[in-house]
Amino acid sequence: MRMEANMSGSVREHDIVVYGASGFVGVLVAKYLAGHAPAGTRVALAGRSESRLAEVRQRLGVDWPILVADASDAAAVDRLAASARVVLTTVGPYAKYGKALVHSCAAAGTDYVDLTGEVLFARESIDENHELAAQTGARIVHSCGFDSIPSDIGVHVLDRQVKADDAGELTDTTLVVTSMRGGFSGGTIDSMRNQLDVIKNDRRLRRLAASPYSLSPDRAAEPDLGRQDDMAILNGTEVDPRLRGSLAPFVMASYNTRVVRRSNALLGWAYGRQFRYREAMSVGASPLSPVLAMVTKVGLGALVVGLSLPPTRFVLDRILPKPGEGPSEQARNAGHFTIDLFTTTSTGARYTARFRAKGDPGYAATAVMLSESALALIHDRDALPPSSGGVLTPATALGDALVNRLRAAGMEITAAKS
Template sequence: MSVNVRDHDIVLLGATGFVGTFTARHLARSAPDGVRIALAGRSRSRLEDVRRELGVDWPIIEVDTTDETAVTRMAASTSVVATTVGPYLRYGMEVAAACAREGTSYADLSGESIFVARSIQRNHDAAEKTGARIVHSCGFDSIPSDLGVGLAHAAAGGVPIVAATLRVRSLRGGISGGTIESLRQQMREAKTDPSVRRLIGNPYALTPGPSVRLPGHAGSGWGKERGTWQAPFIMGAYNQQIVQRSNYLTGWSYGQLMRYREVVTTGRGVAGFASAGAIGLGTAAFVGAMSFAPTRAILARALPAPGAGPGSDAVERGRFVLDVDVYPVEGEPVRARVAAPFDPGYGGTGIMLAESALSLTLDELPDRAGVLTPMVAMGERLAERLRAHRFTLAVAPLS
């Protein structure tokens, strides 16, 4: 958005990591001719390996994300920075801040409440002044949730919403090492700082909060609805923070009383009850284990390391189907289906980040700047891009 002529249109930071390579591959396949892309990271030799594998002649930028001068130079050289380098609390703040200062738009894969809250505090006003769009959570955290609610709300007439629920119908795929490391970093912070624990569990952590709030606003998700058992979705606590930020940034257009939650549907009868219980207990056990240093160390040996992931066969088998049901104050309820035949944490996330970067670079977008959400920054333009790459983002009356 800057009037300055930049050397690049998109800089992909972290292109040598597992998700970064998926993002780079998608850009190599799908970016229109003439889009000037550069690969950035700490290791020139590894970046050259990626470039050689892709068969492209993109420039390479060596940069250490802890070097403020180098990061500022990188941000000033491009229109958009897309970064996969997490945990963002450790490696992302200087990058986002440099982009906000330099009028450079930014997209990441963060699912870290603490990082995004601190980024809003530090970067929102600066980005508004320079015209930068700082867009966190441009992967499976939290594009399906954010676009699902936003598109369903529009289809319902744009009136306030009483309740909205994301239901995970099916989900197959791995969890990335970067995601694990981000959760580990948050748990370390929460262990020593009670305010961090409160922030992680607060659906309004990324907003000033509504002037009116109903009891039980967040909703646990556990229980039975319409005869079908359901358990809380592990990503729901963070995703609802992004959805409520979209609500806030649009003048509480979803309604200050909207109750939003995310659940995993597990079926009916005893089998459904058992599955819901197993998911709930497993989630609680995992989060609990990540909260203590000895059990974190044990999990570190069993879970993927940052930058690592499963084999190509496992990624190829990945897919997801999510339904977002929106209940407006007047009119019929609406369902948005968000689905893709891709692993949500790897192939699907790589496509979502790449298309977010292309949207920020090429599309005619709403005249907004600051620390935004995918829905507020890109909305329907991003949805159109994802549909062109085998994603389903379809809205229909809820029967």
């Protein structure tokens, strides 16, 4: 068996361990790696059930090793982390099942990627693991799926183009989900449900989750840019003169915006000290768009309230997708998303960026983004942004290496002056 050392110098049996490989998204990731990982990439499948992992391996027609590890078994999780150069995990909610694994990876100097969209989990991971991972050289990279790669990498590409044109710094920047077909996974809903349970009786955690800089490395050093409302209804022309109609709140804005702001801070506020970032969703340009935007806002609020109250949660739990469930292959393939970003620079120039991909955002496209993030950590070390390790973001840990990989995988990622 070929053995390779990681950044800490210890020898590792596997390049990538897919943890949760028998789950719905885990299977999609394993399938993608089986078809697209460069020859010689040593992948292992991991999870709680040896028999289910064996079924996945047989279905894929691969001879990858199987590792059995329950998230609550500290010794097994430590062994898993120590065996890999990169651990890729789809097992959420991460606040319930992911804390031990990410800490084990940070301690072992093992790179790590996941799909979390949980503010409080990410904050706790930063507090517990950032300095440790910086010491061991581990790149801990949360949110490597639809949350939050289009947001974080989209702003990264936008900033790179502005810098290349010597057009100043980013100021008011808005991401607009221009079109999207596909649903949110049962895992995303379960993560939302879990976080609501955690903050329900804890005012401090509610304030932390609501803070626009909840993931900042130094909240006191962040600029005071006034109120930043994730649930605002926007007028399209205020974002860009070419946009028409009203823009509704985007359901994941409260997480994605904090990831992007963390990237700016980790980079020494390279995007700009006056960088203001928000996200919204197009509901069309018809005269009814203000009504549709308000209906969307009310609906999102109702979902949060509904999941917070036992009687309505009982009903919603029977309607909403459950963890481990997902759409058919035909539905996944029919999905797509187009995300446009608009900014005005400190010199007054207007720039736009686009991130577009085929495939259901929460499943097919996410499997590609997560897999390519892991592959970048293995195969593109020389092209990664300089870092000594830590709890990073997709932009600060993977940068242009991931951009190039996603473009090669068929995703459109562009930026230009308007």
